Amino acid sequence: MTKILLVEDNEMNRDMLSRRLQRKGYEVAVALDGLEGVAMAIAGAYDLILMDMSLPELDGWEATRRVRQAETGGHIPIIGLTAHAMSGDREKALAAGCDDYDTKPVELNRLLGKIEALLARNA
Amino acid sequence: MTGLTTPAAVAELRHELRTPLNLIIGYGEMLLEDATDPDQRAYLEQTLGAGRDLLSIINAAVPPSREEISEEEFTGLQGCFREPQARILAATASLLAQASGNPDPQFERDVRRIRSSAERLLTVELPLRRSDTHPPSSITAQPSARTVATDPSARPACILVVDDQEDNRAVLERRLRRQGHTVECASGGYSALDLLSRARFDLVLLDVMMPDLDGLAVLERMKANAATRDIPVIMISALDDVASVVRCIERGAEDHLSKPFDPVLLRARISSCLEKKQLRDSELEYLGEVAKVIQAATAMEEGSYEGAILAPVAKRGDELGKLARVFDAMAEQIRVREARLRNQVDALRREIDGVRQASRDTVSDAAPSLSTGEVFAGRFEILGELGRGGMGMVYRALDRQLGDRVALKTLRPELVRDQTLVDRFKSEIRLARHISSKHVVRTHDIGERDGVYFLTMEYVEGITVRELLDTRGKLGVAPTLAIASQLAYSLVAAHDQGVIHRDIKPQNLLLDAAGVLKVMDFGVARLAGETNGLTEVGMIVGTPSYMAPEQMLGEECDARVDLYATGVVLFECLLGRVPFEAASPVALIAKVLREPPPTPAALDPEIPPPLSDLVLRLLAKEPGQRPANAEELSQILSRLS
Numbered sequence: 038m039t040k041i042l043l044v045e046d047n048e049m050n051r052d053m054l055s056r057r058l059q060r061k062g063y064e065v066a067v068a069l070d071g072l073e074g075v076a077m078a079i080a081g082a083y084d085l086i087l088m089d090m091s092l093p094e095l096d097g098w099e100a101t102r103r104v105r106q107a108e109t110g111g112h113i114p115i116i117g118l119t120a121h122a123m124s125g126d127r128e129k130a131l132a133a134g135c136d137d138y139d140t141k142p143v144e145l146n147r148l149l150g151k152i153e154a155l156l157a158r159n160a
Numbered sequence: 161m162t163g164l165t166t167p168a169a170v171a172e173l174r175h176e177l178r179t180p181l182n183l184i185i186g187y188g189e190m191l192l193e194d195a196t197d198p199d200q201r202a203y204l205e206q207t208l209g210a211g212r213d214l215l216s217i218i219n220a221a222v223p224p225s226r227e228e229i230s231e232e233e234f235t236g237l238q239g240c241f242r243e244p245q246a247r248i249l250a251a252t253a254s255l256l257a258q259a260s261g262n263p264d265p266q267f268e269r270d271v272r273r274i275r276s277s278a279e280r281l282l283t284v285e286l287p288l289r290r291s292d293t294h295p296p297s298s299i300t301a302q303p304s305a306r307t308v309a310t311d312p313s314a315r316p317a318c319i320l321v322v323d324d325q326e327d328n329r330a331v332l333e334r335r336l337r338r339q340g341h342t343v344e345c346a347s348g349g350y351s352a353l354d355l356l357s358r359a360r361f362d363l364v365l366l367d368v369m370m371p372d373l374d375g376l377a378v379l380e381r382m383k384a385n386a387a388t389r390d391i392p393v394i395m396i397s398a399l400d401d402v403a404s405v406v407r408c409i410e411r412g413a414e415d416h417l418s419k420p421f422d423p424v425l426l427r428a429r430i431s432s433c434l435e436k437k438q439l440r441d442s443e444l445e446y447l448g449e450v451a452k453v454i455q456a457a458t459a460m461e462e463g464s465y466e467g468a469i470l471a472p473v474a475k476r477g478d479e480l481g482k483l484a485r486v487f488d489a490m491a492e493q494i495r496v497r498e499a500r501l502r503n504q505v506d507a508l509r510r511e512i513d514g515v516r517q518a519s520r521d522t523v524s525d526a527a528p529s530l531s532t533g534e535v536f537a538g539r540f541e542i543l544g545e546l547g548r549g550g551m552g553m554v555y556r557a558l559d560r561q562l563g564d565r566v567a568l569k570t571l572r573p574e575l576v577r578d579q580t581l582v583d584r585f586k587s588e589i590r591l592a593r594h595i596s597s598k599h600v601v602r603t604h605d606i607g608e609r610d611g612v613y614f615l616t617m618e619y620v621e622g623i624t625v626r627e628l629l630d631t632r633g634k635l636g637v638a639p640t641l642a643i644a645s646q647l648a649y650s651l652v653a654a655h656d657q658g659v660i661h662r663d664i665k666p667q668n669l670l671l672d673a674a675g676v677l678k679v680m681d682f683g684v685a686r687l688a689g690e691t692n693g694l695t696e697v698g699m700i701v702g703t704p705s706y707m708a709p710e711q712m713l714g715e716e717c718d719a720r721v722d723l724y725a726t727g728v729v730l731f732e733c734l735l736g737r738v739p740f741e742a743a744s745p746v747a748l749i750a751k752v753l754r755e756p757p758p759t760p761a762a763l764d765p766e767i768p769p770p771l772s773d774l775v776l777r778l779l780a781k782e783p784g785q786r787p788a789n790a791e792e793l794s795q796i797l798s799r800l801s
Contacts, residue, residue, distance in 0.1 A: 047179065048326050049273050053186040060193070091175060120178035126224070142182035142215060145189060 038064045039156060042083040044074030044100065045118075046092050050141070054087070057145055063152075071095025078104045083113055084159070085152060090119040090130065098133040105134035114155035118143070167227035169287040173234075176284045177218045180277035183327075184211040184248065187270045187277075194267075200258060203251040207274060210247035214281065217241065234286045241281050248278040249398075275398070276325045279419045283331055283426070285338075317362035317434050318342045322352040322378065323396070324370045332365060335423065336430075349373025353381060356388050363433055368397035368408070376411055383412040390440060392433045449473045449480055456487060465491055529553055529570060529612075535560070537609035540568050540616070551575060551684070556619060565619040566604065576613040582606070588683035589615070597653035599646050601670060601680045620678050625729070626666035634736030637767060643669065644730050645797045646677035651726070651790035654682055655719045662717065664725035665706040666732065704745060705738040709753050709781050720783040723793060727778025727786075734760050734767055739779060753781070771800055 041063045045051040055065040066081065068074035071092040078086055086104070090097035101115055117130035120141040130138040137151045188208040195201045221237045222229065229237075252275045259268045319341050321332045329345045336343045344359065346352035350373050352366070364382070368375035375395055382388040392414035397404060405416045414436070415429050452473050459465040473484040530553070534542045540557040546567060547554050552575075557568040576582050589603050602618040625643060628635065635643070647669065654661060661668075661682050670678045704712060708724035711717050731739045739757035742748035757779045761772035774796055780786045787793045 047330075049183050049277070050179070050186075053183060053190065053270075053273075057186065057190050060190070120175040120182060141178055142185045142211075145186075 038062070039084045040064045040066065040082065041152070042066050042068060042074070042077055042081065042086045044068045044071065044078075044086065044092065044097070045089045046070055047089075050089070054143060061149060071097065071100035074100050075103045075107070078113060079107045084156060086113055086115040088115050088117050088135065090117050090126070098129060101130075101133040101135055112159070114159050116148070116151055116155065170222060170226055170229055172287045173229065173284070174218070174222050174224070176287075177222065177281065178215070180280045180327075181211055181215050181218065183277040184208075184274050185215070187274050191267065191270055197258075200255065203255045203258075206251040207248050207255075210244040210251070213244040214241060217244070229286070231286060238282060238284075245278050245281055249275060252278070272325065273327070276327050279398070280327060280331050283335070283423050285335060285423045316340045316342065318344070318360065319430070320344050320346060320352065320355060320361045320364045322346045322349070322364060322370070322375070323367040324348055324372075325367070328367070335426075339427065339430075349375070349378040352378055356382065356391070361391055362437055363430065364391055364393045365430075366393050366395050366413075368395055368399060368404070376407065379408070379411045379413055390437075390444070392437050394429060394433060446480065449476070449484075453480070453484060453487065456484075456491075460491060460494075530555055530568075536568065537607060537614070540566065542568070551615075551681075557616075559616070567601075567617040567619045569615040569617065571613040571615065573611075573613075576608075582608075582613065585613075585615075585684060591657065592654075592659055592683035594657045595654045595659055595682060597650050598676065599650035599678055600653060600682055601678045603682070603684065615684065617680070618678075620670045620672050622670045622672035622678075624667050625669040625671065625677075625733070628671065629666055629732060629736065635733045637734065637771065640730055640733040641771070641797065641800060642675065643671075643677055643733055644726070645794070647679065647726055647729070648790055648794040648797055650677070650679040651719070651722050652794055654679075655722070655790050659683055660717070660719050661722050661725075662711070663706070664722050664729060666729055669729070704748060704752065705740065707752070708783070710783060712749055712752060718783065719789060720786050723778050723786045723790065724780075724783075726793070727775050730771075730775050730778065731757070731760060734771070734775070735763055768800070774800065 039062075041058060043051060043055050043058070043065055045054065045067065046069055051067050051069075055067055058065050066077065066083070068077045072094045074086070074088065074092070075095065077083075088097045088101055092100065095103070097117055097119070101117065104113065104115065114136045115134065117133070117135035117138045118141060119126055119130070119138075126140075127138045136155050139148050139151060185208060188204055188211055192201060192204045192208065195204055217237070217240050221233070221240075252271050255271045256268060256275075259271060319336055321329050321336070321343060322345075323329045323332070324347055326347070329347065333343045333345055344355055344361070346355050349370050352364070353373075355361075356364070366375045366378060370378075375397070379393055379395070382391065382393065393412070394415045394417060395408040395413045396417050396419060397408070398419045405418075408416045414433050417426060417429060449472075452469055456465055456469045459469065470484040470488055474481055474488055476484070530536055530542045532542055532544050536542055536557065539561050540555075540559055543556040543558055543565070545553065546556050552570040552572045555568045555570075557566050558564075559566050571585075576585065585606050589606055592600075592603050601620055604616040604618070606613065606615050608614070647664070651661070651664075659682055661679065663681065664679070668680045670680055672678065706725040706728045708717070708721040711721050711724075728738055731737075740748055740751040740755065742751055757776060759772055760775050761767045761769050774793075778786055778793070787796065
């Protein structure tokens with residue numbers, strides 16, 4: 038089963054998205070802030086990471102950079118998520134090491150498409 | 161346009177607006193996936209439709225390319241939210257009504273999350289300028305500083321937010337923190353009460369609908385507890401019908417806000433509540449300090465006042481502080497005076513004790529006719545001798561019938577040699593018993609046992625002025641005035657009853673341990689004198705030094721003989737000697753009748769002339785030149801004291 042790490046500080050967002058992903062057949066683990074996200078990403082074997090960009094302690098961009106720095110050989114696909122939807126957010130996320138980028142409110146089918154595309158690329 | 165924001169603030173605003181929409185749409189879609197009931201699906205479709213409309217409004221008004229937004233624009237944007245928001249609230253209310261029979265608790269929870277997200281949309285505030293991204297110039301910074309200074313809600317307060325919905329808590333917490341308040345959150349009624357018992361809060365924002373213990377129950381418990389009763393509570397509820405609001409206010413809530421609430425309104429209500437609380441707090445503090453002043457006054461009355469009670473109040477700059485300072489100053493004066501008085505009384509007591517010891521030694525030489533331990537007349541147990549007087553021996557005795565101590569005076573046989581004399585004694589005693597004054601020793605009765613006549617009197621633990629004079633020589637102005645005043649009181653009381661003493665002299669003036677003067681032998685003294693006659697006075701009733709000239713001459717006497725005697729007593733107290741001294745009684749009588757008395761102030765310049773003049777007036781040979789009566793003497797003395 039595909040294992041996804043969802044890094045999200047907002048309890049309701051976390052609840053809602055993880056349940057929606059579980060319904061689509063994914064196994065979902067959650068991290069509550071950037072530091073926890075980095076630690077779990079490095080320690081665990083995840084197939085993909087959904088990284089909220091507005092996080093306490095360590096924001097999503099910095100967390101992504103740290104995950105990338107810690108990688109030795111392998112590459113976990115990371116999708117950045119943000120509600121900011123600012124011009125340049127996408128570029129900023131990609132520059133930090135995200136493989137893709139999506140905005141909130143999440144359009145589930147669009148997000149699932151991105152997830153599957155990245156998993157297929159990584160396979 | 162006013163209140164332009166920075167690009168970073170616009171981005172934050174977009175985040176604040178889109179996050180609840182993410183939840184509305186996300187939960188809505190998820191619930192729709194499971195929904196099979198046509199009504200349920202219709203309500204969820206309505207919810208999702210309204211959510212998407214809101215998203216379109218936000219995307220159009222605040223596109224990612226937008227870098228600033230004015231307050232007017234933002235207010236207009238919020239106005240656009242109301243209609244779709246109302247649709248979401250109506251649809252989710254119907255879903256919740258349907259869910260009442262739904263066994264799946266998650267369904268109801270998800271619907272509530274959609275509702276709280278929709279409510280949150282209207283509580284989003286326009287983010288303030290962010291100096292970290294765009295440092296404002298000094299010109300633009302000034303209005304901001306003024307705003308903070310004049311905004312009453314900027315006064316930092318400690319606020320407790322109680323809501324079972326995490327999102328609602330988070331929104332309120334963030335907003336309140338931004339306003340400078342300290343915020344604690346509780347996710348339910350019990351945890352709120354727990355926090356309230358452990359920390360002090362200035363205000364509580366209390367959600368009504370909570371699963372464990374609802375807001376109204378929390379409110380009731382707060383109001384029932386003295387420690388939390390005065391903390392203002394603003395109830396926050398989706399129920400905005402009049403009955404619900406009334407219920408909250410009746411139970412003691414300060415205010416009520418309906419969800420979704422307007423952030424500006426919330427801020428204003430919080431500010432108003434805090435202001436009221438501050439007023440109440442300062443009023444309570446003031447009343448507390450007033451209570452301290454009352455406590456201090458009570459303590460002062462009881463003689464247990466310590467200055468420390470009022471120290472904090474005395475630091476106040478207002479009238480109450482002034483009162484406390486004046487009170488403390490007065491208390492200090494009284495303390496000093498009391499200490500001085502205590503020292504004087506102690507010194508006097510030591511002297512009295514010394515004198516008493518000496519008189520006991522003297523008396524022990526005299527042969528008592530009654531012995532200690534003897535029960536006299538089957539009633540009076542003799543406890544010891546008090547002294548030897550003109551009339552006979554005086555004993556301290558216990559009246560076994562009344563259980564009271566008395567002074568028992570045995571009368572020499574010649575004083576009561578026939579029934580006529582005995583009757584006169586009895587009649588004088590009856591008369592004297594009408595005198596009501598604490599300065600007169602009460603004579604109880606006259607009795608006879610085996611041919612021995614005796615008087616019983618009030619027993620006074622003390623010494624006579626004679627003993628005091630013998631010990632100290634002279635007493636000084638203040639003690640003399642104290643003796644004179646009390647002697648005058650006793651004379652006023654006695655003369656009012658038509659009783660003249662006729663033998664006022666230091667031996668008949670008793671001072672108890674508290675310094676209260678009591679005059680002995682009213683009525684009976686003169687009988688003793690008359691019976692013995694002048695020729696024997698030197699031997700029996702002492703010297704004639706205290707007798708008025710008219711008394712010596714056997715003329716008709718009135719109450720003014722007691723005033724003359726008082727003059728002699730005062731002269732002796734002031735100077736340590738009587739006005740007329742002579743080698744023999746006859747020479748003395750000659751002096752009393754003919755010579756003018758020496759002027760006390762001439763003998764001792766310490767004696768104030770008015771007192772000296774009063775003594776001379778009392779010693780006037782003509783009764784008409786003395787004060788008219790004891791009342792006049794008393795008034796003159798009160799002016800001298």
